[in-house]
Amino acid sequence: MSMPATSSDRAKVVSKLPGWLRQSLKVRTAQLGIEIQTAVEQGIDAWCDLASATASVDTAGAESFSTFLPPGQWEEFRSIAEDRRVSLIQGLAQSVQLWLDTNPAPDVQRPDVTRRIVVCNQKGGVGKTAITAGVGEALSEDPNRLFPVRVAKALAAALRAGDAQADASDTDTDPLDIEKLPGHGLRVLLVDFDPQCHLTNQLGAAPLAMNGDSLTNHMAGEPKGDLRDLLVSVDDEHFGGRLHLLPACHDAFLLDVRLSAVRAREAALERALMPLEADYDVIIVDCPPSLGLSMDAAAYYGRRRDGEGPGQSGALIVVQAEDSSADAYDLLTNQIEDLRNDLALDIDYLGIVVNLYDGRRGYIATSSLQGWIDIKDPRVVGLITDLKEQKEAVRMKQPLLSYAPASQQAVAMRALAREIS
Structure with missing residues (x-):
């Protein structure tokens, strides 16, 4: 009819x-x-x-x-x-x-140069690990399935209002604010660069043994094997073998000491990871809360390379809507600016992610959020609420986007991945 x-x-x-x-x-x-x-x-x-x-x-x-x-x-x-x-x-x-x-499905659009995303902030506890995992998971989801994504106009509206639907008792987003979009289908490597091993533990992997091989050994020029042998696949069923993790080792607590004896130490992370780049479209580095030599190496790794466009690689800064994050932000950006000037590098800022936001905390949260929005360059590219699903996923040692794929936080992680793609 x-x-x-x-x-x-x-x-x-x-x-x-x-x-x-x-x-x-x-x-x-x-x-x-x-x-x-x-x-x-x-x-x-x-x-x-x-x-x-x-x-x-x-x-x-x-x-x-x-x-x-x-x-x-x-x-x-x-x-x-x-x-x-x-x-x-x-x-x-x-x-x-x-x-x-x-009308066959289009091929996955792969970058000409492996993208390098350095997730950083000198302050601990802001959720760098959660953002590293969430962005990597979103970028590696199945291109032949549809997933709920918060649309860009909804993010902009939330930022203007200084409100991210922060009612922690409500995990459903307004259906008018989301749409169903295919996954990116990219090959992603998550690098746990933090000696505390939070990313490794949260994704259910084991930290590397102190007497074995590790990223630290490769950066120090003392490898004990092939770095590929240390990689772990993350939830093959959901991510189709596209998402891998390079676990951390507690020996990274000594990394700055070992790097002090390495020639061209700022390039140590790049030298270690370069052999892996041909296998991945994106490499995301979860940095430690440090302003030492390891952070120099991470920032250098995220620099813009020849043939790479602005904003393809660079630093993604994770903060919270409170004053101590602002102090840490200043310290981090000063370090990156010094590295830029000393070595004549192009290090792009991919943006600021305001994490663990809860508007119910009142003026402190809303005024701090407005302060981040007012920076403009780098701009705020993500607003992630403080809800229970992320904590549950960590407790269950599962990726958030496979544990709670329709949760408000998962929807926001996909939006963040698209904002910086």
């Missing part, structure tokens, strides 16, 4: 499609950035132009499906389906399948 649509010159059509085919249609149109009604229109046109019906499609369990088509197209389709002795449901299913077959 069909009836005129009041909002356009199209006609509303109600038929049926099997759930699996409708889901494939949703994913593919999202991947290609077109509307579902446009895809169905194109599929029906192509089906009607064929000399005969295509191979039969399994329509068992077909459920109600509606869309809007140009006036007269559905009537023409009905007539041709009748001539071919094909039911309307089968004809529509064949049309959609034909469109899918002729």
Whole structure:
């Protein structure tokens, strides 16, 4: 059946499609950035132009499906389906399948130069580890599935209002503020560069043994094996083998001492990780709360390389909406500026992430948030609320985006990943 649509010159059509085919249609149109009604229109046109019906499609369990088509197209389709002795449901299913077959999923867009994201702040306890993991998880999600993402305009509105729906008892976002988008499908390496091993522990891996090989040994020029042998895959079922972790070792507490004897020590992290870069699209480094030589090496690793555009790699600074984060921010940016000037480097700021935000804390939180927004350069690129799902995921030693994929924090992590992509 069909009836005129009041909002356009199209006609509303109600038929049926099997759930699996409708889901494939949703994913593919999202991947290609077109509307579902446009895809169905194109599929029906192509089906009607064929000399005969295509191979039969399994329509068992077909459920109600509606869309809007140009006036007269559905009537023409009905007539041709009748001539071919094909039911309307089968004809529509064949049309959609034909469109899918002729509009394949786009290839994952991989960077020409492996992106390096250095997640940092001299202050501990701001949630650098959670942001490192969340961004890496979001970038490695399945490109053939749809995930809820907070749209950019919603982030902007939240920042303007100084409010991130901080009611900790409510984990649901306003459906008007989110949309379903495909995962990025990127190959991501998370590097635990902190001797406290928080990222390693939170993702359920074991810290490396003190008497074995480690990133510290490779940076100090004393490797005991291939760094690849230390990598751990993170939740293959959810991330499809695209997300890996380089665990930390407590020997990193001595890294600054060992680096003091290394020539060109600011490049030590780059020398260690360079052999791994061909295997990954993005490498994200979870830095320790330190302003020592290790932070110099991390900042140097995130510098802009030849052939790399501005903002592809650089420092992502994690803060909280309170005064001590501002003091630590000044110390960190001064160190990066000194490194920029001393070595004539381009080190880009990817932005500021205000983490663990709770507007119920009143003036301290809201005024501090406004202070971060007022900086402008670097700008605030993420606002992550202080809710229970992240804490639960840490307790369960599971990635947040597989533990609670529809939670408000997971939705915000995906938005952050897109803001800095």
